[in-house]
Amino acid sequence: MDSIIELKNVTFEYDDNDIKNTVISNFNLEIERGSFTVILGHNGSGKSTLAKLFNGLNKPSAGEVFVDGISTLDEDNEIEIKRRVGMVFQNPDNQLIASVVEEDVAFGPENLGLRPDVIRQRVDEALKAVEMYEFRTAAPHHLSGGQKQRVAIAGIIAMKPECIVLDEPTAMLDPKGRAEIVSTLHKLNKENGITVVLITHFMEEAEKADRVIVMNDGKIITDDIPKIVFSNVKKLKSVGLDVPQTTELLYSLKNNGFDIKTDVISIEEAADEIYNALHLEEK
Amino acid sequence: MSKVLEIRNLTHTYSGNSTTKRDAVSNITFSVDGGEILGIIGHTGSGKSTLVQHLNGLLKPTKGTVLFEEKDIWLEPKKIRHIRSKVGLVFQYPEYQLFEETVYMDIAYGPKNMGLSGDELRVRVEEICKLLGIDEDYFEKSPFDLSGGEKRRVAIAGVMAMRPKVLILDEPIAGLDPKGRADVIKMIESYNKAYNATVIIISHNMEDMAVLADKLIVMNKGALAMFGKTDEVFLKADLLRQIGLNVPIVTRVMAALKKKGIDVPDNIFTVDDAVKCLCSIKKGGGKDA
Numbered sequence: 001m002d003s004i005i006e007l008k009n010v011t012f013e014y015d016d017n018d019i020k021n022t023v024i025s026n027f028n029l030e031i032e033r034g035s036f037t038v039i040l041g042h043n044g045s046g047k048s049t050l051a052k053l054f055n056g057l058n059k060p061s062a063g064e065v066f067v068d069g070i071s072t073l074d075e076d077n078e079i080e081i082k083r084r085v086g087m088v089f090q091n092p093d094n095q096l097i098a099s100v101v102e103e104d105v106a107f108g109p110e111n112l113g114l115r116p117d118v119i120r121q122r123v124d125e126a127l128k129a130v131e132m133y134e135f136r137t138a139a140p141h142h143l144s145g146g147q148k149q150r151v152a153i154a155g156i157i158a159m160k161p162e163c164i165v166l167d168e169p170t171a172m173l174d175p176k177g178r179a180e181i182v183s184t185l186h187k188l189n190k191e192n193g194i195t196v197v198l199i200t201h202f203m204e205e206a207e208k209a210d211r212v213i214v215m216n217d218g219k220i221i222t223d224d225i226p227k228i229v230f231s232n233v234k235k236l237k238s239v240g241l242d243v244p245q246t247t248e249l250l251y252s253l254k255n256n257g258f259d260i261k262t263d264v265i266s267i268e269e270a271a272d273e274i275y276n277a278l279h280l281e282e283k
Numbered sequence: 284m285s286k287v288l289e290i291r292n293l294t295h296t297y298s299g300n301s302t303t304k305r306d307a308v309s310n311i312t313f314s315v316d317g318g319e320i321l322g323i324i325g326h327t328g329s330g331k332s333t334l335v336q337h338l339n340g341l342l343k344p345t346k347g348t349v350l351f352e353e354k355d356i357w358l359e360p361k362k363i364r365h366i367r368s369k370v371g372l373v374f375q376y377p378e379y380q381l382f383e384e385t386v387y388m389d390i391a392y393g394p395k396n397m398g399l400s401g402d403e404l405r406v407r408v409e410e411i412c413k414l415l416g417i418d419e420d421y422f423e424k425s426p427f428d429l430s431g432g433e434k435r436r437v438a439i440a441g442v443m444a445m446r447p448k449v450l451i452l453d454e455p456i457a458g459l460d461p462k463g464r465a466d467v468i469k470m471i472e473s474y475n476k477a478y479n480a481t482v483i484i485i486s487h488n489m490e491d492m493a494v495l496a497d498k499l500i501v502m503n504k505g506a507l508a509m510f511g512k513t514d515e516v517f518l519k520a521d522l523l524r525q526i527g528l529n530v531p532i533v534t535r536v537m538a539a540l541k542k543k544g545i546d547v548p549d550n551i552f553t554v555d556d557a558v559k560c561l562c563s564i565k566k567g568g569g570k571d572a
Contacts, residue, residue, distance in 0.1 A: 042432075042461075043430055043431040043432050043459065043460045044431065090458065144326060144327050172454075172458070173327065174325075174326045174327050174487045174527055175487060175489065175528055175529045176326060176528070176529075177327060201458075201461065204532065240460055240461060240462030240463075241461050241462070242461035245490055245532035245554060246532060246536060249533055249536060249557055252558045253558060253562075256562050257562075258561075258565065267532065267536050267539055268539060270536045270539075271539035271540045271543060274536070274545075275543050275545060277565075278545060278561070278564060278565060
């Protein structure tokens with residue numbers, strides 16, 4: 001596997017009043033370059049700890065994390081690592097700092113010491129990529145939650161990262177804002193080849209991912225394509241998670257005697273399955 | 284059922300100079316009955332939070348009136364604090380406001396400020412915790428040692444312990460995992476049933492609203508776009524989509540089935556109802572009728 005991020009025997013612990021708390025121990029994981037990965041898990045399952053290990057915000061207590069082959073323990077390469085793996089967090093209001101959208105997006109590239117014309121070009125490209133170019137001179141506080149979060153993503157894109165890690169970026173958004181973010185991420189993944197790691201509590205956001213990882217108690221309990229992960233309804237519920245409402249419906253129908261597959265997620269596919277099951281009855 | 288809260292022609296204008304002055308909410312009229320669960324949905328920035336902050340007197344209307352039990356809450360401005368124990372408001376991310384040394388003290392804070400003390404206070408806290416399933420083992424713990432979901436439940440319990448007749452919650456499930464969401468929803472239902480309390484909830488989660496809410500208010504750009512029974516509001520899928528909202532996922536599956544020629548009703552908003560409906564179609568021999 002050509003991996004952009006690799007965790008080798010990683011343990012992460014922190015001190016709390018001299019008591020050692022181990023969040024993850026002896027953990028191994030590779031994220032393939034160019035892939036779209038969703039990480040699920042209940043609050044406290046270790047997802048956010050993991051995300052912060054990906055770009056050196058957390059340093060492993062034991063073992064090593066490699067970004068593009070560079071160890072995050074290597075302090076001389078800290079900037080290189082943060083440039084390669086950008087992070088977006090839950091609350092857009094805490095991430096935007098400038099009073100004009102394009103200045104906010106320019107903040108990162110300016111810190112890289114790039115030439116003004118290169119910065120201009122990168123900012124324009126980044127804003128176009130998240131479809132916020134027409135708002136470039138707006139004030140961030142006049143934008144909706146979904147728009148602010150897309151500006152935050154543009155700020156990362158302008159750094160030309162290899163990978164974006166997003167920790168519950170849609171938790172505070174309305175349904176339209178959520179849909180905007182998820183489609184923006186898929187576009188960046190397909191068209192710009194950026195590796196995406198999305199941490200979320202919304203199961204339907206995992207529908208089109210290449211890979212879904214489910215965390216519980218600091219361990220990976222499932223790691224597969226979305227269809228297979230969500231078909232195991234009982235296992236997900238046992239770790240405090242849910243399935244998309246489409247899967248929930250198909251699963252209930254199956255329990256009520258329908259001859260039906262439960263490993264589809266999209267609305268269209270679910271409708272197809274139900275349609276076929278009803279017509280099988282006819283024969 | 285009698286009206287507990289009535290809002291008449293409420294407008295709130297954020298002050299500023301002539302260019303920045305704008306109406307955050309404008310000309311809102313609705314009422315809510317005792318024991319009802321009312322959901323408020325709307326895009327971010329549609330005025331939902333501004334609206335509910337008027338209901339317990341945190342904000343004063345620029346125009347219009349707020350009536351609690353048929354009395355204008357601003358009739359005696361000096362007594363506005365009394366209204367806050369009767370109309371309780373749980374803010375977004377209430378767990379950030381926990382500050383006491385123990386869980387018990389945090390939950391007791393509200394009722395204590397209302398003047399309860401001694402046994403009366405203790406009984407009040409124990410009763411709400413029993414109702415909500417917060418074990419007494421938690422009482423002496425520091426709230427800061429709890430998980431995110433547990434903190435949220437303690438913070439909500441603190442407002443419920445004041446036993447408000449109207450409980451308002453601003454996005455109580457945002458940022459929680461599915462188990463945490465289910466726990467908080469159960470708390471809200473328990474409180475509503477045990478005290479026949481009115482509950483007003485702001486949420487972006489249409490699936491949960493379909494199960495919980497008797498009525499819905501839809502806000503759009505500071506105005507009230509729709510107000511009606513939950514079923515009636517969710518029937519207007521196109522209108523909801525136009526303003527950045529949607530109907531529950533299960534409703535969209537049923538709409539897709541209808542397009543394929545299966546004769547399903549439009550008013551299916553929960554998984555349970557969908558399963559009942561499809562099972563009866565199947566029993567009828569899978570016919571499209």
